[in-house]
Amino acid sequence: MNHLATYLFLLALTAVSVFVAERFPQLDLLPPAVMALATIKFLLVAFRFMEMRRGHLIWKACLVGFATLFLAFLVVASP
Numbered sequence: 001m002n003h004l005a006t007y008l009f010l011l012a013l014t015a016v017s018v019f020v021a022e023r024f025p026q027l028d029l030l031p032p033a034v035m036a037l038a039t040i041k042f043l044l045v046a047f048r049f050m051e052m053r054r055g056h057l058i059w060k061a062c063l064v065g066f067a068t069l070f071l072a073f074l075v076v077a078s079p
Helices: 003-023 030-049 057-077
Strands: none
Touching: 003 030, 030 057
16 A cells, blocks of 8 residues: 555545544444544554554554553543
8 A cells, every 4th residue: 555545545534533423423432433543543654654664563562552552541431
């Protein structure tokens, strides 16, 4: 996947999160769903545009671990 495809995918994820937030504001799972999309976007930007895919294994593990812990905390903390 080249940079343009990644950029378009990031725009599509943003559009989906805006659409879901505007269309279904009463859903209980809305904040975790939007944050899950944001976490996917975070990982895409880190690995694709920040060249983290060429980084050391420890940096990759820390990045994915941080994203996983962040998302898990938000899912558990949401009402």
